[in-house]
Amino acid sequence: MEDLQFAEAAPSLSRAAELKPDLATAWQDLGYALDRLGLELEAIAAYQRAVALAPKLADVHRRLGELHLRYGRTEPAIACFNAAAAAAPDTTMGRIHRADALILEGDLRAAELWLRKAVALDRTSHEAHAALGGLLTSRGRFDEAIELYEVALQLNPASVGPWVGIARARRFTVADRPLLGRMQAALGHRGLSDDERMGLHFALGKAHNDLGDYAEAMQHFDAGNSVRGRSLRFDRAGFAAALDRQIARFTPELFEQLAGLGSTDETPLLIVGMPRSGTTLVEQMVSCHPAVAAGGELGFLGSHSSGWECAEGPGFTPDAARSLAAAYLALLRKIGPSAARVTDKMPANYLRLGLIRVLLPSARIIHCRRHPVDTCLSIYSNLFASTMDFMGSKADLVFCHRQYVRMMDHWRAILPPDRFLEVEYERLVANREAEIRRLIAFTGLDWDDACLQPERNDRAVVTASTWQARQPVYGSSVERWRRYEPWLGELRELLTDATPRETAGQSLA
Numbered sequence: 001m002e003d004l005q006f007a008e009a010a011p012s013l014s015r016a017a018e019l020k021p022d023l024a025t026a027w028q029d030l031g032y033a034l035d036r037l038g039l040e041l042e043a044i045a046a047y048q049r050a051v052a053l054a055p056k057l058a059d060v061h062r063r064l065g066e067l068h069l070r071y072g073r074t075e076p077a078i079a080c081f082n083a084a085a086a087a088a089p090d091t092t093m094g095r096i097h098r099a100d101a102l103i104l105e106g107d108l109r110a111a112e113l114w115l116r117k118a119v120a121l122d123r124t125s126h127e128a129h130a131a132l133g134g135l136l137t138s139r140g141r142f143d144e145a146i147e148l149y150e151v152a153l154q155l156n157p158a159s160v161g162p163w164v165g166i167a168r169a170r171r172f173t174v175a176d177r178p179l180l181g182r183m184q185a186a187l188g189h190r191g192l193s194d195d196e197r198m199g200l201h202f203a204l205g206k207a208h209n210d211l212g213d214y215a216e217a218m219q220h221f222d223a224g225n226s227v228r229g230r231s232l233r234f235d236r237a238g239f240a241a242a243l244d245r246q247i248a249r250f251t252p253e254l255f256e257q258l259a260g261l262g263s264t265d266e267t268p269l270l271i272v273g274m275p276r277s278g279t280t281l282v283e284q285m286v287s288c289h290p291a292v293a294a295g296g297e298l299g300f301l302g303s304h305s306s307g308w309e310c311a312e313g314p315g316f317t318p319d320a321a322r323s324l325a326a327a328y329l330a331l332l333r334k335i336g337p338s339a340a341r342v343t344d345k346m347p348a349n350y351l352r353l354g355l356i357r358v359l360l361p362s363a364r365i366i367h368c369r370r371h372p373v374d375t376c377l378s379i380y381s382n383l384f385a386s387t388m389d390f391m392g393s394k395a396d397l398v399f400c401h402r403q404y405v406r407m408m409d410h411w412r413a414i415l416p417p418d419r420f421l422e423v424e425y426e427r428l429v430a431n432r433e434a435e436i437r438r439l440i441a442f443t444g445l446d447w448d449d450a451c452l453q454p455e456r457n458d459r460a461v462v463t464a465s466t467w468q469a470r471q472p473v474y475g476s477s478v479e480r481w482r483r484y485e486p487w488l489g490e491l492r493e494l495l496t497d498a499t500p501r502e503t504a505g506q507s508l509a
Contacts, residue, residue: 006036017046024054031060038194038230040067051083058087062097069104072348072386074299078104092122096131103135106296106335111135126155130162133169142169158189160196164383167203172210180207198227202383209381218487221381229392236399239390242309243351243403247410249310250354255361255414258311261318262359263325267332269341269443272350273368274404275388276378278425282368283345284454285436291445293336298344300331301352309351311358325359341443348388350404353411357419364443365415367408370425372401372494373481380491394490401494426478 013030020026031046047064051057065080081101088094095118102111112135118128133148146169149162163183172179187200201224208217269286271279287294304324307313311321332342341364349356356363376397384391390400411420421442428435436451481488 006033009033010037017049021049022053024050024057027053028057028060031063035063035067036193038227040070040231043067055083056087058084058093058097061087062093062100065097065100069385070387072299072388073303074104075303092118092125092128095121096127099131099135103138108135108139124155126152126159126162129155130159130165133162133165137165137169145169158186160186160192160199164199164203167206172207174211176207177211180204180211183207194227194230198224199383201227202381205381212483214483215487217381218484222487224383225380225392228387232387232389232392234389234393234396234400236396239400240403243407245310246351246354246407249312250357250410250414252414254311254354255357258358259361261321262361263322263329264362265329265360266362266364266444267329267336267340267342268356268360268363269343269366270349270353270356270363271343271345271347271366271368272353273347274350274370274375274379274401275347275384276382277347277370277375278368278423278428279345279347281425281428281454282366282423282439283343285451286341286366286439286443287343288450288452288454289341289440289443289445289448290450291340291448292443293332293339293342295332295335295342295344297346298331299346300328301344301349301356302346304328305352305355308355311355321359328360340445350408350411353415357415361419363419365420366439366442367411367420367422368425369422371479371481372405372497373488373491374425374477374479376401376491376494377481377484377488378477394488398490398493402497405497429478 010030010033013026013033017023017026017030027046027050031043031050034040034043034046044064044067047060047067050060051064061080061084065077065084068074068077068080078101081097081104084097085094085101088097095114099111099114099118102108102114112132115128115132115135118125119132122128129148129152133145133152136142136145136148146166149165149169152159152162163186166179170176183200183204187197187204192200201220205217205220205224208214208220269292271282271286273279283294283296286292304327308316308324332344336342347368350367353365356365376394379391379397380394390396412422421439423435423439433452437447440447440451481491485492
């Protein structure tokens with residue numbers, strides 16, 4: 001069914017669900033139509049009604065998990081994938097969903113065992129081969145992953161996920177141009193979902209970028225973002241107002257007033273900034289230290305502090321605040337039972353630094369900065385597991401970046417320098433050893449030479465930086481925007497926003 005037919009069918013399906021509110025299939029069908037139309041939040045609500053009525057709808061649980069993950073809701077996603085596995089036990093998809101949950105919980109070894117079992121018991125499953133390929137990609141085993149993706153494509157030439165995986169697991173060369181032809185042909189398949197079409201456009205954009213075909217790359221990035229933007233609704237006024245409230249609320253006087261409320265545990269090492277600003281590279285570097293455990297992008301603070309961003313609200317009491325801090329520290333301790341520091345590389349935690357300072361006054365915060373156009377262009381040209389509302393539009397990216405700068409100007413003015421360090425991406429790649437030594441000194445740990453070779457860090461990387469994180473530190477991403485200058489559109493406005501420090505960093509690269 002084409003999207004136009006879904007648009008025509010949706011009102012009737014909605015009416016059917018109203019007339020038969022206890023019929024799970026009515027809500028399932030409505031959810032599917034809304035999903036195909038890019039109305040993801042509405043689809044989530046319909047899917048939730050469906051599984052509440054019929055808990056054995058494994059595929060609905062799976063899709064709910066994917067949608068929760070897209071909005072950064074890790075814990076609900078884990079619950080959905082586990083429910084999908086429980087609804088389809090002793091099946092290939094059930095094993096894959098069990099692995100999905102384990103991956104989100106950070107137990108990649110157990111997830112790999114489940115996926116290898118799925119492949120061994122069902123050699124004809126393209127889904128199992130692609131899922132195992134995805135896991136091996138995150139662990140830096142790219143050659144093995146690509147072989148699995150190729151098997152998945154042989155088993156089902158119409159599948160799209162393997163192309164996205166291949167694009168993430170390799171740098172394309174001239175010899176790979178036949179692959180681009182196959183990927184382009186896949187775009188012509190009838191019945192592609194928005195997710196599949198979007199994934200193919202970003203994969204093709206990345207391939208053309210690798211080959212230096214920048215005009216073609218941007219055409220695909222524009223097309224991918226056109227699809228991505230259908231389900232995004234960025235409230236500029238609401239976002240700016242939320243930052244206004246934080247700037248007004250968090251002052252040195254408030255920190256003094258609430259002193260003693262939080263935990264003095266020094267384990268947390270938060271790495272924040274805009275997406276694609278170097279947060280993965282910084283985590284890769286510091287977690288090479290034997291006393292540092294990498295937590296990756298933890299959604300805990302975002303999902304558990306809702307409504308508390310200004311350290312107030314009906315639920316914000318001293319006991320509740322201490323309980324939240326203790327729960328967060330328990331999560332970090334689970335990740336690194338004996339580690340002196342555990343990283344949380346959730347970029348969006350820059351929105352919560354005031355609350356973090358109240359709850360965890362001894363936490364160390366590393367702020368990653370990068371040239372604003374390079375940052376926003378990289379966001380615009382990458383496909384993410386979770387989506388933020390500003391990602392699909394160049395104009396929204398410009399607005400969000402300027403608000404982020406405003407917020408960080410405030411934190412820089414009020415956070416103590418021994419707990420707040422800024423790192424410029426351009427300086428980091430140009431003066432690697434000096435900057436890494438500065439990072440490790442900031443953590444309060446003794447120096448370790450292992451930190452000089454982050455590409456040897458064997459931790460799993462599940463962000464859009466999967467391939468880059470396994471390469472020696474390089475400077476080719478500095479001033480990347482120049483290759484796309486004719487097609488920057490609204491991003492060009494940010495050229496005047498680069499700071500002298502960022503400009504100086506570029507000249508060193």
